[in-house]
Amino acid sequence: MKNIIKKISVLGLCIGITINMNGITYASVLDAITNEPDFTEVQVQENKNTEEVNNTTTENKDAAVSTLNSTAKSSSFSDISNHWAKNWIEEAVKLGFVSGYEDGTFKPDRTVTRAEFSKLLNSALHTENKADLTFTDVKKADWFYAEVQKSVASGFFSGYENNTFKPNNPIKREEVAKPMFTNKDDSEVKKPVQRKTTKVGRNDPCPCGSGKKYKNCCGKNA
Incomplete structure (x- = not known):
């Protein structure tokens, strides 16, 4: 459950902080990550012993995903009061993921770099x-x-053929989507199914159901 909540948080942050990057809208970023036209409002409730995730369908396709926390305090940024990603920005600041500028602004529509x-x-x-x-x-x-050392080690990013990383380049849609599928627990990876097979003797009935001995049927050339 903790891993689910972590991925939901990162998903929301990927959407909420990389606003209008390179002209990419919220809807297109969302589509790149989930491959779905709509999303759900996520309500996360935490206490000492339990963590629950409740998903309820939202009717507004452009509505921002929000993490609801009754104890969260509003930030004092002067430029996000009417911004659609206000809830995600405040949550990100509260968790220490991002911070604002010395002039009291967050600049939510500024392009985010790699x-x-x-x-x-x-x-x-x-x-x-x-x-x-x-x-x-x-x-x-x-x-x-x-930060680049960590993101490369985790497989979130890689360099270019000319041995550069281009840290100041604007983040791209596919680069936002990649971490959602890179950071998986081993328990989530499906292992190949191994079927138990029994060796057929030459004098055993042929598995094909012909009624003949294996050596006189499918096993002639075996």
């Missing part, structure tokens, strides 16, 4: 593993160096 999205995912998924980097455009002195 480096910034790496930090967002790492914070949301508590990513700790780090990969050795050889990208020519990611230096140890860069603020995002450790």
